[in-house]
Each structure stands twice: as structure tokens, then as C-alpha cells.
Amino acid sequence: MSLDLSRVRFDRAGRTIIDGVDATLPSGALTALVGPNGAGKSTLLHLIAAIERADAGELHFDGRSVPGMRRRDRARLVALAEQQAEVDPQLGVLAAVLIGRTPHLGAFAAAGEHDRAVAERSLEAVGAREFAARPIGSLSGGERQRVTLARALAQEPELLLVDEPTNHLDLAAQLTALELLAGLARDGLTVVAALHDLSHAAAYADHVIVLSAGRVVVAGDPREVFTAELVERVYGVRAQVVEHPLTGRPLIAVAAPAASSLAPAAVAEAALTETRA
Numbered sequence: 001m002s003l004d005l006s007r008v009r010f011d012r013a014g015r016t017i018i019d020g021v022d023a024t025l026p027s028g029a030l031t032a033l034v035g036p037n038g039a040g041k042s043t044l045l046h047l048i049a050a051i052e053r054a055d056a057g058e059l060h061f062d063g064r065s066v067p068g069m070r071r072r073d074r075a076r077l078v079a080l081a082e083q084q085a086e087v088d089p090q091l092g093v094l095a096a097v098l099i100g101r102t103p104h105l106g107a108f109a110a111a112g113e114h115d116r117a118v119a120e121r122s123l124e125a126v127g128a129r130e131f132a133a134r135p136i137g138s139l140s141g142g143e144r145q146r147v148t149l150a151r152a153l154a155q156e157p158e159l160l161l162v163d164e165p166t167n168h169l170d171l172a173a174q175l176t177a178l179e180l181l182a183g184l185a186r187d188g189l190t191v192v193a194a195l196h197d198l199s200h201a202a203a204y205a206d207h208v209i210v211l212s213a214g215r216v217v218v219a220g221d222p223r224e225v226f227t228a229e230l231v232e233r234v235y236g237v238r239a240q241v242v243e244h245p246l247t248g249r250p251l252i253a254v255a256a257p258a259a260s261s262l263a264p265a266a267v268a269e270a271a272l273t274e275t276r277a
Ligand SMILES: Nc1ncnc2c1ncn2[C@@H]1O[C@H](COP(=O)(O)OP(=O)(O)OP(=O)(O)O)[C@@H](O)[C@H]1O
Pocket: 012, 013, 017, 035, 036, 037, 038, 039, 040, 041, 042, 043, 044
């Protein structure tokens, strides 16, 4: 079982934003989607969730076409947690998480005891149970981020997509969120997370996909993918990959390049040129 993307292309405003992406994301694993700003990470998550429709190509999960599914079936299969989720600030946290149960409710049926229990369990999992009775609008950015993830978990999906799950979180909360995602993957959930911190991706992901300018530069085991040369080429920074003194995982140390460095657009083009070569 896997999530398979084949020649996926997406154009917007006369530009090709996702440019022929081929990728196989293993199921029951945490895949990190990394790449510079504007590489297409969020767009790719939107295409996988079928919030946006690809202009070409195919997306299959476990052999089933995700965009081709009935909306309700898809909502049971895939959940997307992203920061920009619009929620009424007056809405209580538990009620907001219960929205995640919608695909599991019968037509016109209200959430029942089971749904409430799932919502509470989801809040518990992200360490946000104590906020259950508060209005969403009263939470800090990091607290809200956790509630967004809880809502996606309450959906009980097979495929969980998370856009920048560590954003707004303090150091300990970042690690807790990543541990949670890695733990869910170990329990069988297929998790795809767009991440900016390459060391986080190296420490927690089973599989990594490096995107640049809408194309896959390289994909595979993070211990093999993250080389200094790759990081320098894709991000235009100086890099060294060393062993993390506490965990033994790869730690990607970066520094600004000399003043004569390439401009970001040239870096993206250089990354892809080398890939094609
Ligand atoms: N509605 C739109 N109209 C025009 N261009 C868009 C639109 N949505 C996204 N883009 C462009 O598509 C590209 C990819 O955007 P996307 O948000 O997927 O990148 P990202 O890798 O998630 O970036 P970031 O790390 O900054 O969040 C960017 O250049 C962006 O400006």
C-alpha cells in the first residue's frame, strides 16, 4: 500500500506550479515534504487532498484514485491540517474538533457520544484537552495549531496531511508534535508533513521528498537524501551534515553563503538542472 503520484501537474495564473511530480509515499510511514519557500509543498498537499484539482496526472492511495472518489468517501480517507483553516473564533474548542467527525455522521445526524469521545481523545493526543471549553479565538498560536491537528485526527483518516505542524510551537512542543506524527505512522497511519526544518525531517521522517520549483529533486531515506551538497544546491546556503550529539540522527548545520551567492531563483534552477543532468 502506498500513496502514488504520477506525472502530477498543476498550473495557476499562467505558471506551472507543480511540474510533473512522480512520487511513491509509503503507507504507515511519515513522509516529510521539504523544499524552499514557494517550492509547491502546500499546493501538493492540496492536490493530494483534492482541494485543488491537478491539470494532469494521477493520485492513487492504495490503488484508489483520490480525486475520483465521492467527496464523503474522500473525507473519511484523507484529512488535511493546515494553519489557515477558517474557524469562527467564538466556537468552542471541542465543537471545532467535532467538525472533524462530519464525514462519519449520517445525513442530518448530530454528533453522538462516540464522536465526542473521539474528539476528546484527539485533544488529549495533542495535549490540548485542557482547552476543550475555551473559545478558539482565545488560544495562542501554538495552542490553536494543536487544536487544528486534533480536528484532523478526529476525522480518523487513513491518510493525514499536515502543513508545517511545528509552526508557532515552542521547542518542546515541536518535538512532541513530531513524536506524535511519527507514533501515528508507527501505528499504521500514512502521514505526510510539509516541514522546513531539515534536521526535524532527518530525525523523524521515514521518507523524504525534496521539492524545488514544483519538481522532485530527490526522494528517499533521509539518511541518504540529506547531503551537504544537496542542501547547498537546493537552498543556496553553506551546509554540513553531522551526527546529532544527543540522538545520533543527521543534523543539518547551515550558514549563510559568501556575499557572491546565487539569488534564490537561480538556486532553484541550479537544483533542477543538476537533477536533470
Ligand atoms: N492562487 C495562486 N495564484 C498564483 N500563484 C499561486 C497561487 N497559489 C500558490 N501560488 C504559487 O505557487 C507556488 C507554490 O506555492 P506553495 O504555497 O505550494 O509553496 P510552499 O512550498 O508551500 O511554500 P512555503 O514554504 O512558502 O509555504 C508559489 O510560487 C506561489 O506563489
